[in-house]
Amino acid sequence: MTAVPPWDAFTATEAEVRAMVADPRWQGLSVPDRAHVLAARILVTPDGDRWLYGAHARWHLHDPADGRWHLAPPPRGTRARRGGHPAAALPDAVVPTGYDFHAEPGSTQSFVGPDVPAHLTEQLRVLVRAAGRKSELDYPLTAFDEIFASDVPSTVAAAWGTIMWCAYAPAFDGNERLITVFGEYLRRSLPGDEWVRWLPAPPLLDLVTLVAERLRAGRPRAALRLAAVIADTAQLLLLDTRFRPRALALLTMVEPMLRRPELAVAQEPPRHDDPREHDAAMRRAWLARCPSRLCRALLVENDPEADFSHVLYDLVAALSFEPDPRAAAASFLADLSDSGGRLPGRLDHRLRQAYEELRRAGLTGTSAGEATEPEGFPVRPGGVSVAPAPVVEVAPPDRASAATVLGAAYATGLAWGRLTGAKLPERGLAGQAALVRKIVHERDDHHTGHA
Template sequence: MVADPRWQGLSVPDRAHVLAARILVTPDGDRWLFGAHARWHLLDPADGRWHLAPPPRGTRARQVGHPAAALPGEVVPHGWDFHAEPGSTQSFIGPDVPEGLTEQLRVLVRACGRRSELDFPLTAFDEIFATDVPSTVAAVWGTIMWCAYAPAFDGNERLITVFGEYLRRSLPGDEWVRWLPAPPLIDLVRLVAERQRAGQARSALRLAAIIADTAQILLLDTRFRPRALAMLTMVEPVLRRAEPPQDGDGDGAMLRAWLGRCPARLCRALLVENDPAGHFAHTLYDLVEALAFMPDPRRGAATLLADLSDSKGTLPGRLDHRLRMAYEELRAAGLTGTSAAESTQPDGFPVQTGNGGVSVAPAPVVEVAPPDRASGAAVLGAAYAMGLGWGRLTGAKVPQRGLAGQSALVRRLVHERDDHHTGPV
């Protein structure tokens, strides 16, 4: 219906009227709408809000009418939002990055490392790299981390070990996992904008070209592909011009110019920049979908949500009513805010504390036990992306050793690693 050319000619109220006649109700009384972003939305009976939420699988439903006026515009598809590539929620723990992709990036990093830091000063990512590292290397790193759906890596993943000689210190994480931060796009923009402000137009173009080259290589892995596509659409137009980039003088002006070039069909890849609340809602959707192997995916998702720091108590209001009920059960039992993974080993074993006692995170009510490596990596990636999304929305910090539930999931992947640990990066 949305693909019909006539859909674009309808007004939003007319589209809402058509959708309202196609709302489904499940035997438990829940009302579901397949709407914006080609995703399902669930009606909260308490306040009439629609939440992104994947429906229960294998449940019969019947079509019911619904007042069109009660459908908010944000749940009505535009058309272009149905073209987003889904990508993959898998983390980089377990399944490795393809060898061909890694080798191409290794060659690129080596070439970038031969540039002079005087010509390419490090104006971002200085917490990652040594002071004598040129920003060309940082541009490759920043593009990889921005494009990754969930930048949690095996400690010896070849893709990040190629940066070893340039690092300022060991990467955050533990013996097995590097729980890496997802940089905002402004960090990459700053590298280019600084050279432009310094009157070094050719250097600015070189950095933009490195970002584009990195994104082009990353297209080979579905865990990078959606944001890599978005990155290419933002940067490549600059490279096709004969004159230097004219994206404004300040970092903010250049950021707006980059974001403005991204076509609407790739909008979901940019929610992390444009709409942190919407981005967090989509990561929740991904997490529940990744837990579809469980009898009750929402209870599993609530167990992982319980790790988040929510001192202001705003999290429950962002959940659909089914997920909120599962989370509130954990909160009533005192099992929320358990993000103290700093006190547990990454493989799930307790460690001795300073006073000789054993420190463990509270045991979850529901054990998340993926049946195989692929589903385990998908849950781990979705959970980490959810944690990063919450941090982007609220400012909450993700512990350097990961959230407790995620660290427990690593135990299920460690014995199936397809590489060999060689020590921390």
């Protein structure tokens, strides 16, 4: 007889709210009416915390100090009761619209774990080989020139940029076959340590620039060819859940240009226009084509603050195997550079408490700190800072869990960088590097899909 999982108030409330939001009548309710329905289903845990399952099909934790609601995964398995809460006190931002519940969750795993499936890698290899046969004179490298040699055509850069933009967290095993496909085109060795490549996540503008430049040059066919490479790459990436949400969003932005080439030609500017303005206008046009149901995938472009909140939610959720997930998450946040003191105000009160304990002990902002003293003299010969040991020893139960933590932690670092301009060390942050050292000697898992 199959064991029945114990009843959980959080899981039960999720199912109830999902059913209500999926009901066609939900769209006909006013925002205050929706808020009233949600307020009646707020859960209260024994420690007094209030939890709301709301916008983006995610949990929100109420901060009793200032009344804000923060994205935060709940303490599943904890006793909870229904607690009254004034509906008028719920901000519109936490009330589901309906389309926000349609987002595909994807996978938060980095590629330091299960490899990209062999059949996907092979199809991308064929695509990149064909792209590499184009002439760099017809397809000049107008973006990603820090990655590729000057004689590499932008068709190769378009494939690379699509992969990196679509990746939830572009941290790859040093022997990842998908990366070796690009080996002969690289300008120099990729950043990272001897085993992990902590690769930058490009903005959408870099992909747009490749297409827009060809339009400005009066080469609309070449522009459409580049758009086709982007679309073909994204179509293949749908096969891996670590790429799928953003790949789907990118397809909705690019495919209309291929079905109606006049959309691209219509965006060709007068020759005297500022190229940056043209690129920015095309980027806005791409983003405008993406349907609302895919909005979460575009937070990385449209709302860096919300994007940081979501990846932080992923990080805490990825650490659910820890006795105290928030203390473990705070140890990863301690690696981030926060000279302006902006981080604590973006955390829920429980996570903020854990982070502040580390800050008071002088254990925050160390591994991402400046490499030189204020006068420009190096901290040590060569100006390389020494990454400290992690504050909390994180012990994932298996390699897949470790890859999920690494992905969420790296995505959090990248999101913090987009929000504040903080730079990430090429060898990774201290907590990530320590976790990598634990699994570096394990062989890669066979690819069986991702949670």
